[in-house]
Structure formats: C-alpha cells, structure tokens
Amino acid sequence: MRQTVLGVAAVAALLVLAGVVAGSTRATSRTSGPAADQLPPGFLGSTRPGFRAVGPRGVLNGQGHARFGIANIDSIANWNDHYFANGFSPTGTAQREWFTNTVGNPPQMHGTTTFAAPIVPVVVSLRNYDGSPRFVNGQPLVSDPTQYVQPVLDSPIFQSSTYSSSTVPTQITDAIQRAEYYAAAKSDWHTLLAPSVKPALTLSVPRGAYRFALNADGTCCSYILIDYNAFVNGMFPATSPPDNSTVVGQAENNGDITTKDISTFLFPNTFLYFGDPSQCCVLGFHTYDYENGDASNGNLQRDYVLNYSSWITPGLFGSRFADVTALSHELAETFNDPFVAGDGIHDITPWWLAPNGNCQDILETGDVIEDLPNATFPITMNGYTYHPQNEALLPWFEFQQPSTAIDGAYSYPNESVLSGPSALQTAGCQ
Helix, strand or coil, X not given: CCCCCCCCCCCCCCCCCCCCCCCCCCCCCCCCCCCCCECCCCHHHHCCCEEEECCCCCCCCCCCCCCCCCCXXXXXXXXXXEEEEEEECCCCCEEEEEEEEEECCCXXXXXXXXXXXXXXXXXXXXXXXXXXXXXXCCEECEECCHHHHHHHHCCCCCCCECCCCCCCCECHHHHHHHHHCCCCCCCCCEEEEEEEECCCEEEEECCCCEEEEECCCCCEEEEEEEEHHHHHHXXXXXXXXXXXXXXXXXXXXXXXXXXXXEEEEEEECEEEEECEXXXXXXXXXXXXXXXXXXXXXXXXXEEEEEEEEEEECCEEEEECCCECHHHHHHHHHHHHCCCCCCCCCECEEEEEECCCCCEEEECCCCCCCCCCCCCECXXXXXXXXXXXXXXXXXXXHCCCCCCCCHHHCCEECCCCCCCCCCCCCCHHHC
C-alpha cells in the first residue's frame, strides 16, 4: 500500500492548460499547430534534472547490527551495520551513532548473492480530459519503452566489465559496493543482478497532468513530463491487496515482481515535475511498495523493492545525463539503502552538503555527484558507449578521514570526483 512520501517538497497546485475539451475524440483533437501543452525540443536543456528518494513508512526495528537485517518483513536479503561519526539528527539533535541497512550479505562473508531483477517496460499513454486516447496531428500520444530494453540489458548494469575493485569482471553496482567495503570484503564476495524482461504495462495519464514534445517526424514522443503526484498515483496501489488500476499493483498481482526481487520499471524519456514544468526534472527514484501479509507468508509485511528509471536519449540534457544514468543511479542507491531510510533509523546519516549543492541526511550515494561535470563514467561495450553514474562511497557519509574504501577513495568508479567528505553540517545545512 502506498504511504506518505518522505523528503519531498510540497507540490504546487496542478496547472491545467487550455486544450481539448472533455469528451473530445480523435477527429476533434487534431491541431494545425503545436498544442498548448506541447513543449519545444530544447526545453530540457534549461532544467535542473536530478533524482528523488521515495520512501513509504517502514517498520521500526531496534537492531543496530544484525546479520539478517530488518526483522519481520517479507523482502529481499539485507543486513544491518553501524558506525560512529559526529553529526546532527533530522531534528537537529547532536548524534554520534548511526545505522545502515544494505542489500545482500555482509562483506566479511564469502560467496555471491544474486537477486532476480525483473524489468517491466512501461508504455506511457497520454489521454484526453475524459480519459479517451489522445491524438495530435492524427498521431496517437503513446510512447513505447520496448526499444530500450535490449540496450539496457547490454549495459554495464547487467553485463560484466573490468573494475579495479574486483579480481574478476563484474557488474557496476557490485563493483561500487566492493569498492566501498574494500577493506573488509572477501575476494569472492559479490552482489549481482539477474535480469528478466516482463510483459509491458501501460500508465495512462490524463490531460492536464503532463506535457510532451514530439519527435521530428511528428510522432510521440521526444520526451514526456508528468506531474509527480499524478505519476505516483498511477504507479502505486492505494489498497491492500493491490488492485489492478495501477502499474505496480498489476505487476504484483501478475507475479511479474516478487518481494525477493530488485525490480525496475523502465520508462521511455519520461521525467517528472512538481506542479509546473519549470520545476523539473526527476529522472528516477527508488522506493518500495508494502502490502499486508497473510497466512501464506506468516502474516509478514510484504516489501517490494523497486525503482522507476527512465532511459535518457543522449542530448536531451546535454552531456550531463544519458542512456542508463538514471538506472545506474537508482540501483546503486538501492544497494546501499533498499528501504530508503523508511524506519527513520537505518540509513539516516549526519547532515551533509555535496559539491553540487545538495543538502541531505540520508544515504543517497548518487545525489552527492549528480549533475557535476564528471558525474558519469563512460563505458563502451556491445557497440555502445554507456553513461552510468559515479557514486559517493559509504566513507564519505561516515566522514571518515582517511577513507577505508579502495585506494582511500570517496567516489567510484572515478575515484577523483570526491576528494574528501563534506564539512560537518547542522540540520538543514544552516
């Protein structure tokens, strides 16, 4: 059941632009020029794209250090740890001890943990006010992500490449995790993703809750912007057991995703704004959907760990974000914080201030580096140059000096992005 979103600014009232009236049909929704809610191709170049952590309310767990992680939930394998650093709690109280929660098994253990990683392509269908399919210049406003599935499967996220943190080729999220626990990690300790492609599902968005830009040939769409609230309401079930009126609810009911998976909902150049397109753009987020348990699982709360990520066609945001930047960002953060600080204890960190100006107090490893000039780490494989994102390492959040990560680094795979941890911050970086 979808719960209150944490750490997101209040959303302004939705602006409904003039356009096709309710009850319009294909014949009456054709236009001779740009529609009122159509944006120019270069609009995204003036935005400040980024990411969000979306965390439903979690289950409080008093254990600070536990091999088997968060107790009394039906979800992925995870483990807890703790560290000591001077800092301030979310409310501004001085605090010394902090707690982490991480996917897989502790680095001191041998062996590989492999998670099923279903990919659910999501078709975006832009609708009229009355819910009927919308057409512009005779073309349906439907954007299909399936063309991006194979490039994602061929990317460093799911294919192995060579990294300094591993003696064998591996996936980039595993390489980053090994880098941050390098001092403690056994040589054969790995955390891997086993992808599978599920049937495409459709997110229908009513007019007034989106903007769009057409391709050069007049088809849909170069990119789509969706109001954040409308997107979340269309994605996450509001009832438990989940109904089929939402994308995540359908995937759960169909068995396309389970509580033991790390699931991806892949979108085609689909980004989120807050109330007004000028408040743009969210390119992805990681979260979990929780549903009530029943007798079949011992009545444990079911937590489905997942992310929304958009494929980003190179050039939409200049050179800052491209192809799998969003997905790599969200999966790396999922590895370090699968439940998005949802219990108010694990993965809450001392307040930090990143070089890009982000001020936060949760373990969001990508947010520290996003939108910096050297934010991505180009990797060429399978005939394509991909742009996964560099990530801040755990010692950066622990204010370690020196860092216990690989080579004393604070970022990876590019170890030069961060030269040292943030200066100590008070609550809100005041």
